[in-house]
Amino acid sequence: MFPSKTAEKEYNPKLLAKASKLWNEGLSLRAIGKVVGRTQPTVGRIVRKFPELFQPRDPIARAAPIAQPAPKKQPKLFVESAPDLDWVPPIDGKTYDADRLQHGKTLLDVGSSECKWPLNAGGPFLFCADTAVGGNYCAHHRMRSVRAA
Missing domain, CATH: 1.10.10 (Arc Repressor Mutant, subunit A)
Structure with missing residues (x-):
C-alpha cells in the first residue's frame, strides 16, 4: 500500500x-x-x-511527588474565642436584666454591635442593647452564656 x-x-x-x-x-x-x-x-x-529517537523514561522518576494532606484545622470553640471576661463583676442575672430593661430595644431596633440577650419573657420582647463584646452579647451576658449564672 x-x-x-x-x-x-x-x-x-x-x-x-x-x-x-x-x-x-x-x-x-x-x-x-x-x-x-x-x-x-x-x-x-x-x-x-520511533523508539530509537526517544529515550525511555523512568516512570518512577517522573511521577509527581505524593502530596501530603493539609493538616486539619481544629474548630474554634465559642468559649475559647471569647475575650478575657474575668474583669466583669459578678452581678445577679435578674438584677442586671431588670436594670437594663429600661434601656431595652426591640429586635428590629437592636443594632449589629449591640447585645441581643432577651430581657423579658412576654411581648413586646426587649433585648439588652448594651455594647456587644466580640459577638452578639455584652460582657455580662457573654459570661452568663458561657457559665451557669
Missing part, C-alpha cells in the same frame, strides 16, 4: 527531530504536541513508532 498523506505529515524529519529533542528534555506529550502543532495521541504514536 502507498503511504498516506497523513503519515507524511506526522513523520517528517523536522517534526521528529523537534519532538525527540523536547521528549529528551522531559516535556510531556501534551506540551510537545502544543509546540509541534499535533495532538497528544499523535505525539504518543510518534514516540512508540
Whole structure:
C-alpha cells in the first residue's frame, strides 16, 4: 500500500527531530504536541513508532511527588474565642436584666454591635442593647452564656 498523506505529515524529519529533542528534555506529550502543532495521541504514536529517537523514561522518576494532606484545622470553640471576661463583676442575672430593661430595644431596633440577650419573657420582647463584646452579647451576658449564672 502507498503511504498516506497523513503519515507524511506526522513523520517528517523536522517534526521528529523537534519532538525527540523536547521528549529528551522531559516535556510531556501534551506540551510537545502544543509546540509541534499535533495532538497528544499523535505525539504518543510518534514516540512508540520511533523508539530509537526517544529515550525511555523512568516512570518512577517522573511521577509527581505524593502530596501530603493539609493538616486539619481544629474548630474554634465559642468559649475559647471569647475575650478575657474575668474583669466583669459578678452581678445577679435578674438584677442586671431588670436594670437594663429600661434601656431595652426591640429586635428590629437592636443594632449589629449591640447585645441581643432577651430581657423579658412576654411581648413586646426587649433585648439588652448594651455594647456587644466580640459577638452578639455584652460582657455580662457573654459570661452568663458561657457559665451557669
